[in-house]
Amino acid sequence: xxxxxxxxxxxxxxxxEDVTLDCVYETRDTTYYLFWYKQPPSGELVFLIRRNSFDxxxxxxxxxxxxxxxxxxxxxxxxxxxxxxxxxxxxxxxxEDTGGGNKLTFGTGTQLKVEL
Amino acid sequence: DVKVTQSSRYLVKxxxxxxxxxxxxxxxxxxxxxxxxxxxxxLRLIYFSYDVKMKEKGDIPEGYxxxxxxxxxxxxxxxxxxTNQTSMYLCASSNAGGPNEQFFGPGxxxxxx
Numbered sequence: 001x002x003x004x005x006x007x008x009x010x011x012x013x014x015x016x017e018d019v020t021l022d023c024v025y026e027t028r029d030t031t032y033y034l035f036w037y038k039q040p041p042s043g044e045l046v047f048l049i050r051r052n053s054f055d056x057x058x059x060x061x062x063x064x065x066x067x068x069x070x071x072x073x074x075x076x077x078x079x080x081x082x083x084x085x086x087x088x089x090x091x092x093x094x095x096e097d098t099g100g101g102n103k104l105t106f107g108t109g110t111q112l113k114v115e116l
Numbered sequence: 117d118v119k120v121t122q123s124s125r126y127l128v129k130x131x132x133x134x135x136x137x138x139x140x141x142x143x144x145x146x147x148x149x150x151x152x153x154x155x156x157x158x159l160r161l162i163y164f165s166y167d168v169k170m171k172e173k174g175d176i177p178e179g180y181x182x183x184x185x186x187x188x189x190x191x192x193x194x195x196x197x198x199t200n201q202t203s204m205y206l207c208a209s210s211n212a213g214g215p216n217e218q219f220f221g222p223g224x225x226x227x228x229x
Contacts, residue, residue: 006158009156033214033215035217037220042222043204043222043223044220044221044222044223045208045218045220047217047218047219048221049129049215050215050217091158091159093159095215096215100193102147102210102214102215102218103149103161103174104149104159104161104215104218105161106151106158106159106160107158108156108157108158109158110175
């Protein structure tokens with residue numbers, strides 16, 4: 001069975017600090033996909049990134065970067081120079097390469113609070 | 117602007133009532149999903165549908181049923197609401213094919229008294 005662990009329940013930082021959100025996953029599949037979503041206080045989840053298991057290149061998008069390491073089954077997310085608008089709950093998720101449905105298994109989320 | 121809409125943001129029902137939560141997407145997506153979100157548990161999949169009239173159980177289907185009569189609409193039904201079904205319910209949709217980005221609605225916070 002698939003499993004996603006986000007061990008950090010809550011993180012508080014001061015604006016402009018860098019912060020890393022950890023995600024560790026378990027799967028028996030050789031082909032799988034990893035996702036990160038952001039849930040701001042408004043409640044609607046927003047897609048941030050999708051990465052497949054064959055692409056271990058790290059990715060950077062503005063202040064966001066993702067570090068995918070198959071050797072440690074981790075897909076960590078770093079926000080550089082955090083801002084108050086980054087305050088949200090962040091979810092890591094895993095999907096099998098199924099024929100239909102594309103189910104996601106979510107972690108329990110990390111609440112990030114960025115303070116002035 | 118692509119959208120997933122849910123019929124209510126907040127809903128209060130009594131134990132034993134039949135409850136309908138409606139979800140509509142305007143992206144012509146084949147896949148639709150219902151999750152519930154609880155503190156400390158993250159999002160858990162209740163049911164999903166990959167085509168009209170098709171449905172599959174997720175991880176926690178007990179006490180719920182679904183209906184998908186039209187491609188754009190996916191309904192979650194609580195046949196007899198119970199207090200342990202008090203939760204945030206999130207609907208999502210995605211294109212068919214390889215695991216694609218899911219687009220989420222704003223959620224319905226259901227309280228069962």
